[in-house]
Amino acid sequence: MKSTIISWLQEGTITVPAILFSEYRNLNLNEYELVLLLNIMTFIEKGNQFPTPDELSSRMTVSIAECNELLRRLIQRGFIEIMDEYSHDGIRFEKYSVTPLLEKLVEQFLIKSKHVDEESKKTEETDLYTCFEKEFGRPLSPFECExxxxxxxxxxxxPIIIKAALREAVMSGKLNFRYIDRILFEWKKNGIKTIDQAKNHGRKFRNKQLQNKKASHDDSEQPPTVPFYNWLEN
Incomplete structure (x- = not known):
């Protein structure tokens, strides 16, 4: 008895993409079709690349005729395909391929990823409009929205860079769209695409301005203040 159980356990496992279980419903597959696909994959991994409807039916709760119908539908809908192969001896044989199923899973993954990206972008854009309206203390005009x-x-x-330009305008006391547009223009011209790059660019400019101010006020007792970057005069 123990040896029989051990031999069952030693049959091993098959590799099944987890996304198949989470997405089979979105691919319009039912549970019978899913189990049939899993059984086909199992037979293929065990070396039987073209299991018969009889062999497949014996592992399921459907008849051979029903199994035949399920196979026909899966082939017709492009989830599996029957391919012709030739052995080293030139003997022709047929086998199932689940590559079409994997391609559909990849397509489904890309569609979901695109949807997530679009939702994320939409959220960022909404947050951006909210930030501007908060700083301006009023709803934005149609021209400003444009x-x-x-x-x-x-x-x-x-949107993160646009928020950084908004903060720069607020700090400089020049809260208007023309000023923010000039900041973005200068950043793009200098290849600035991240927050850290924007901070470093502003820091370098302010340090340079501070050094120039110190040089021209050596005799002054008042410590020089750190100037803000006047982007419109750049």
Missing amino acids: SLAMWMDDDHHD
């Missing part, structure tokens, strides 16, 4: 959209869609500025 400017925001152009920065993202036409100029391809990341």
Whole structure:
């Protein structure tokens, strides 16, 4: 008895993409079709690349005729295909391929990833409009909304960078769209695409301005203040 159980356990496992279980319903597969696909994959991994409907039915709760119908539907809908192969002796034989199923799973994954990215972008854009309205203390005008959209869609500025430019304008006491547009223009011209790059760029400019101010006020007792970058005069 023990030896029989051990031999069952030694049959091993098969490799099944986890996404198949989470997405089979979205692929319009039912549970019978899913189990049939799993059995086909099991037979293939065990070396039987073209199991018969009889062999497949013996592992399921469907008749041979029903199994035949399930196979026909899966082939017709492009989940599996029957391929012709030739042995080293030139003997022709047929085998099942589940590559079409894997391709559909990849397509489903890409569709979901795109949807997640679009939702994330939509959330970022909504948050961006909220930040601007909070800083301006009022709803944005249609022209201002259009400017925001152009920065993202036409100029391809990341919402994070646009927020950084907004903060720069607030710190400089020049809260207007023309000033923010100039900041973004200068950052794009200098290849600035991240927050750290924007901070470093502003820090270098301010340090340079501070050094120039110190040089021209050596005799002054008042410590020089750190100037802000006037992007419109750059």
